[in-house]
Amino acid sequence: MSVTARRSLLAMLVPLLALVVWLQVQLDPMRQRYQPGKVTNIEIGTQFVAATLIGLKEVVAGLLWVRADEFFHSGNYAAVIPIVRIVTWLDPHQIDVYDTGAWHLSYNFTDSQERSDRRYIPPAQALYREGIANNPDIYDLYFAQGWMNFHKVLDFKKAIEAFTEANKRPAVDPSTGKKRMRPQFVGHTLAHAYRKDGQIDRAIEQWRQNIKDNERYVRESGDPGEQVMVDVARNNLNQLLREKEERSRLKPVKDAKFEAQWQFLGPRKFRVFGTLDLPTGARVRLVLRDKDFKEQEFQKFSWDIDTNQTILIDDLYVRDGRFSRTIDIERDVSIYPLKAEQYVMTFTFNPLTAPDFVQDVIGFKGEGLADQKYLVVRNGVRMLEKSFLIKRNQLL
Amino acid sequence: MTAWVIARNTFGEAIRKKILNVFLILALGSVLISLTFTFLEFRQQVVILKSFGLGMVQFWGLFIAIIMGISLIPADIEQRTIYTILSKPVKRYEYVLGRFLGGAITLAVNVALMGAAFLLVFLLKVNTRALESLASLDFGPFWTSWVWSGEVPGLIGGIAMVYMKLLLLLAVAVCFSTFATVTVNFFLSSAVFIAGSISSVTEAMSKSPNTPIVLRWLYAAVHYVVPNFGNYDVQNPIIHPEVPAADLSLYMWKAVFYGLAYTIILLVVGVLVFERKEV
Structure with a gap:
């Protein structure tokens, strides 16, 4: 290679290096949006830490969750929660992990007579809040949080709050990854929550809305099987109207x-x-x-x-x-x-x-x-x- | 043109290497394993399949890239075939370029095969219902319920990002192979890969007020000068398409340009070193 060619190549390196540094400066702030998981001083095996460092975070998260399932089925419940923590740190968009973890906390730590340990309800609520903050655009975790308040905590006002948020958001089809209408049971459960909270007029209003939403769902999905939800909503509305009428005559006797x-x-x-x-x-x-x-x-x-x-x-x-x-x-x-x-x-x-x-x-x-x-x-x-x-x- | 002949030759040699084929078979097996996680919820199965599939393409691709990259040039020197090649009208830069291009083609074929297997497994998973209808030999429901998932383009993008990462690693290994032995090159390339993969750490440390100023410069130097493999870790928005990922395509294009620019730098350095090497 001639001296001139060599010098030319060396000279070419300078703008190229400047270009990669410039591109790196451009990429850095964007990259953080696409790499949300963090690796901290949590106790996971070194092989996992190494894997997360070389860009296999989601693989580690998935494998850990598979391991958690094994722990769950072998009755080692205490081992599941730390894994929930690690998995949601590594991949904060694993909504099923948030949901399962919170359900696990609120229902599965029980005493010898099958009463759950109520001290785990606040951690479960905190886990839902974190999951919602990381996945605010889909209905799933709002609904799950509402269900815990509806069914376990019996705090219907908090349940209504969460179901209302769920009822504004779409679902995601796991097969196609596309957004789609949320399941019809979300609006139905919101109506049930209003009724449970004694807000009968709001419940009636919600059932009427559910009928409209369910009819639209049948039209848009083209699935005649979904008609059953319209019938359920109509039936529930009629029953509630009848109950309201009958119970309005009750006196404290x-x-x-x-x-x-x-x-x-x-x-x-x-x-x-x-x-x-x-x-x-x-x-x-x-x-x-x-x-x-x-x-x-x-x-x-x-x-x-x-x-x-x-x-x-x-x-x-x-x-x-x-x-x-x-x-x-x-x-x-x-x-x-x-x-x-x-x-x-x-x-x-x-x-x-x-x-x-x-x-x-x-x-x-x-x-x-x-x-x-x-x-x-x-x-x-x-x-x-x-x-x-x-x-x-x-x-x- | 000479470089292209060497590239074709390199590709021919590479596909005959048993070790690379073993990695490819292991990769295909690993992708298939993800089909067995059927005890989880369906949505979770799909998430794990995607993360596992993309991860395995990358994991086994790393082995292929590094094992192939470190031996492309030293093998010719050890077997003394380099004398035969360079005694012909082949310029040294053509030789280095040809070797790299051959490696890049081999890598592309391997990643494409692994990626195709992964996409096939993914489509089979999301079409579980359609496949169930096949069991009763009823083809009507099969075609009506078969889904061409909208996620496939994103997954192909993810595989392309993995390829860019591996291409950059291959360029590192080829660059080092112009002056280092196979063993030394293995450790050097691995070290560069690890240093370049922890970009989130080096970036954070270079900006942390708790880090001494000298170390901050050092981290910044590592972050900006060492090839940044962390740029290609965009699996998360691909695995979770429900999460908005603004400007992801723009980011990916910038990362591709970054990789190509850095690959040129490494090849130029490799050529400059190889020109002065006594063989």
Whole structure:
């Protein structure tokens, strides 16, 4: 090669290097949008760290999630949550991982009598919030969060908030990756949530909207099988209108003769019992908690709960006007540490959570409910409530 | 023209190499494995299949690129065939260019085969329902329910990005192979690949106020001067098409230009070094 050619090549390197540096400066701010996952000092195997560093983050996330499934089916629940954390860090768009993780936290850590550990509800809420913040444009996690509040927490106002957001957003077809109309059950569940919250007129309005949306869905999807959802919406609307009409005539005459007691049976073992003169199938909610119990607040997702707290929630089935259950938490010291000096035990009958046939007697919000001793009216709902203040040594 | 003859020759040699074929078979097997994750929810299965498929194309492609790249020139020197080649009217730059082009074609064929297998597996997965209708030998529902997924162009884009990453790695290996032995080249190329893959770390460290100023310069130098393989990690928006990814095409084009410019730099350096090498 001649000296001139060599010099020319060397001279060519300078603008080329300038070009790559310029392109890199252009690429850097854009790249962060497409590489959302982060690798931090989390405890994963070095082979995984190496894989994430060379651009195989999503592969690691997928494989870890497969591993989590194995842990779940072998009953090693405690191992699943850290994996949820790692997977959602590596790939914050794995919506099923957020959903499964939050469901796992709120339902699957149970005591020996199958009551879930309520201290994990705030972490589950935080996980949903994080998932929604990372995936705000599709309905999925809003709906999942709403469902937890609707079904597990029984906080219908929060459920309505989340379902409303879900009902504004599309779904994504996993086969084609294209956005499509959200499933019809989203609007239906929103209507159910309004009804559960006692907002009957809003529920009726939502069912009417659901009929229109479902009809449009049938037209646009071209799937006549979806017609069933239109029929369900019509049926539910008619039933709700009928119930509203019938229950509007209810007067507070039904004396529930509510009474509740508890009896010490041994250390960490007690019986709760009482009367409620309502149809068999009604339920009384029992809550035993630290006197100064305050739900933990999590700004960011963490499963580091306050293990000194005690909160026990159970629903007591009413049969022939009576309810009774033995609560045995002797083997569940880690869930119910009983470290506080004083506890509040509350028995509540809330018409909002009562089944339909009970609401037929007392109304949506307890309009037909009366009780000589324990009737309280809270946010327009007539409910029954009795509480005990208990000292620690009374339980141990 | 001479370079093209050498390139064709290189491609012919490469496809006869057993080790590269073994990697290709392993890659195809790995892609097929992702079909077995049927115990997860369907949507999750599709997500894992996409991430696993793109990941495996990249993973096995790295082996192919590096093993092929480090041996393209040293093999001729060790076997002394270089004397025969250079004694003919072949210029040294033509030889280096031809070797690289042959490697690039081999890489393209391998990535295309792996990518095609991955896309086929993907289409089979998203058409599970259509395939089920085949079991009853009923072809009517098969054709009506078969979906040509709208994600395929995105996935092809993802495979193209993997190819660009591997091409850049091949250029690094070819550049080093003009002066280093195979073993030394393996470690050198791997080190450059790792340093260039942690671009998110080097970028963050070069801007962190907690990093001493000298180290900040060092990280900035690594970030801007070392070939940045992290530029091609755009799997996330491809795996999750529901998430808006503004200007992704523009980004990908810029990354392609970056890769081509850097490849030219590496080849020029390789040619300059090889011109002075005593063989």
